[in-house]
Amino acid sequence: MKSLSVISLSLASVFSATTLAFDADRLSGELILATGYHSTNSVLSTEGDAKINDLNSNGSHTNDFIVMPLGSVSYDLGTERNHRVYLGTSRDDLAVGDLAFEIGYQYDFANGTQIDIAFLPTVMSGEVWSNPYDTESARTKEDVDGHAYRLKVVNIMNTGLSLDMAYAKSEVDNEGIEYQALHRDSETYYIKTSYQTMVNQYSGIIASFAYTHRDAEGKAETYDQYKTEATYFMQLDAHSLALTASYAYREYDAINPIFDKVREDDRYKLFLSYEYANFMGWQNWNLVSFAGVNSTVSNINFYESDEYVSTIGLSYRF
Numbered sequence: 001m002k003s004l005s006v007i008s009l010s011l012a013s014v015f016s017a018t019t020l021a022f023d024a025d026r027l028s029g030e031l032i033l034a035t036g037y038h039s040t041n042s043v044l045s046t047e048g049d050a051k052i053n054d055l056n057s058n059g060s061h062t063n064d065f066i067v068m069p070l071g072s073v074s075y076d077l078g079t080e081r082n083h084r085v086y087l088g089t090s091r092d093d094l095a096v097g098d099l100a101f102e103i104g105y106q107y108d109f110a111n112g113t114q115i116d117i118a119f120l121p122t123v124m125s126g127e128v129w130s131n132p133y134d135t136e137s138a139r140t141k142e143d144v145d146g147h148a149y150r151l152k153v154v155n156i157m158n159t160g161l162s163l164d165m166a167y168a169k170s171e172v173d174n175e176g177i178e179y180q181a182l183h184r185d186s187e188t189y190y191i192k193t194s195y196q197t198m199v200n201q202y203s204g205i206i207a208s209f210a211y212t213h214r215d216a217e218g219k220a221e222t223y224d225q226y227k228t229e230a231t232y233f234m235q236l237d238a239h240s241l242a243l244t245a246s247y248a249y250r251e252y253d254a255i256n257p258i259f260d261k262v263r264e265d266d267r268y269k270l271f272l273s274y275e276y277a278n279f280m281g282w283q284n285w286n287l288v289s290f291a292g293v294n295s296t297v298s299n300i301n302f303y304e305s306d307e308y309v310s311t312i313g314l315s316y317r318f
Contacts (some may be wrong), residue, residue: 029073034313112158130176146170
């Protein structure tokens with residue numbers, strides 16, 4: 001894509017300008033290795049049963065042991081080190097339960113504002129059932145290819161107000177659904193505004209509102225979503241935690257031809273992240289733990305689901 005080429009060339013030029021003058025002191029980042037447990041009963045999950053007998057019940061629970069290698073690395077630029085290139089998973093996203101690999105560039109202005117431009121090459125990729133509604137035979141998996149672009153304006157003029165915007169595109173390799181109204185190739189537009197305020201010197205709250213529009217090939221897969229979210233964060237001595245709760249209402253554009261009604265979802269999330277710095281006296285080694293639950297309540301039983309995740313691991317900051 002042309003836009004991808006522009007971003008790639010821009011990042012390449014920044015890297016090229018600094019390659020000959022590489023300074024290890026400008027390099028920083030974090031490496032995380034966590035293990036844990038993941039469970040879901042979503043009938044749409046490709047980790048669940050390939051064969052389903054009817055469309056009126058949730059899928060069976062799948063329970064998996066997971067290993068999560070995560071982290072990020074950044075390299076400061078300029079004599080004042082007020083801008084940088086980076087890649088990896090943002091700690092801010094990870095703290096609220098969002099996993100997204102990014103390649104990006106940040107610039108810090110003197111008035112406190114930060115501009116963050118990123119390309120997310122894998123956030124929309126994964127696997128889906130070619131035809132998740134097939135009750136006659138075992139369902140087969142298909143790859144989803146996609147990517148996203150993101151622009152964040154953080155802490156605008158030191159007010160605590162931030163703006164997050166993104167555009168994403170995804171395509172199913174071989175769409176197996178009979179009804180075109182349910183075809184899933186899509187473009188997605190996202191905008192989020194948030195405000196951070198301190199409760200005291202140790203803790204604060206981030207409140208946000210987000211709007212998402214997914215323009216899918218199938219009108220019954222096209223939706224508008226409205227989401228509110230609040231995060232309470234605290235840091236006291238070596239301990240830090242963030243507790244996030246969110247609610248989203250999602251309304252689809254057209255009648256689902258299989259269930260003969262317009263789909264509406266209520267989506268709930270509760271997520272907790274915890275960190276213990278310099279664990280057991282090990283300098284720069286931190287104990288990290290993440291736990292969360294996502295629940296979707298729908299007017300169509302087929303789309304209802306619950307998802308649980310709990311992990312523990314170590315991180316190393318450099």
